[in-house]
Amino acid sequence: MNIEPSIAETESRLRVLQVLEPSGGGSGRHFLDLCNGLQERGHHVEAVYSPVRAEDAFVRELKSLALPAVHAVAMKRSPGLSDMAAHRALRSIINGGAPFDIVHGHSSKAGALTRLRLPGFHAPRVYTPHAFRTMDPTLGKIGRLIFGSIETILAKLFTDHLICVSADEYAHALSLGMPARKLSVIINGVAPPPLDMANTVRASFGISADTFVFGFVGRLSYQKAPERLIEAFRNAATRLPRAELIMVGSGELEPEIRAAIAESGLQKRIRLTSAFTGPQAVPAFDVLVMPSRYEAMSYVMLEAAASGKPIVSTDVGGASTAIDKDRSGLIVPNDGDTTKLANAMVESADPQRHRQLKEAALDRMANFSMGQMIDKTETVYRRLTAAR
DSSP states (O other): OOOOOOHHHHHHOOEEEEEESOOSHHHHHHHHHHHHHHHHTTOEEEEEEOSSSOOHHHHHHHHHTOOSEEEEOOOOSSOSTHHHHHHHHHHHHHHSSSOOSEEEEEHHHHHHHHHOOOSSSOOOEEEEOSSOGGGOTTSOHHHHHHHHHHHHHHHHHHOSEEEESSHHHHHHHHHTTOOGGGEEEOOOOBOOOOTTHHHHHHHHTTOOTTSOEEEEESOSSTTTOHHHHHHHHHHHHTTOTTOEEEEEOOSTTHHHHHHHHHHHTOTTTEEEEOSSOHHHHGGGOSEEEEOOSOOSSOHHHHHHHHTTOOEEEESOTTHHHHOOBTTTEEEEOSSSOHHHHHHHHHHHHSHHHHHHHHHHHHHTGGGOBHHHHHHHHHHHHHHHHHHO
């Protein structure tokens, strides 16, 4: 029997447009979780994604959510003339039917295209950067000035609210001159990982249950710095003769990473695969290693924290949120010195030290819920629509 919603229920529903250019990594996971979570709460949610870099698994999962509408708009990562066509297409979607209450852009390209508009009445524009480009410590002064200026101008003139995913990202936004009144911190939430996958993942590589496994999950890209991990593991491997490394991911650096694995002489101890998702793989790890150059709030770290896994990470955004430093994990300087990363890996594998780290990590498992993330995002939306 169909029961029509009451007038109060109908009026409380929000019409939300979520827009994303990249589909991989944490931004894609966040986008899917947010679309699904908001729809489950009765809101009208439409999604826009770019087919240019879309991963098949992302598109399948997005379409499986059965949203009222899923729009494909070709958005390219780098700025160019194609942005004009993408902007027109987005404007057509935004203005083409019943008005949206919120337009929410994720990552830099979708964030810019959804916010650029003429003055006048508009649906509030929300932006989640998922790591400002200027958080990359190797960017250089000129790049920091250019990207920082663009982000600050957009934040001041075109953004109704900007959601940072960690305290580190919030502090960085303030350092760029963004107004605090437009900022809030909403830490990404995760669903509990399927712990029963641990044996399946290890068995697929012939790794025994008593083998110590370091793990990496992420795009094989400059930001994630997988080459740092290979070098660090090569350094640590002589001191940890029974340890192995599972790397889960794909990306533009895959040929270089496969070559580095071959050159390391550790092909039988380093396994590179894209057959598993992060939540599937993390339970198989004894320690997650994050060698990234920069982050805002890594989903992989949250998944590891929600699984009660110790983490070894460079000092990037979100590390201090996911890790209780020196208790549930280790944080090393983000200076490119792989010896420090290797030493931390060796320390985390010491039996007594690992027990201490794991006990502390298990105590923190319940701190990273998805429901809390949806609650806080919904609160931001309602505050913006009420103010309008």
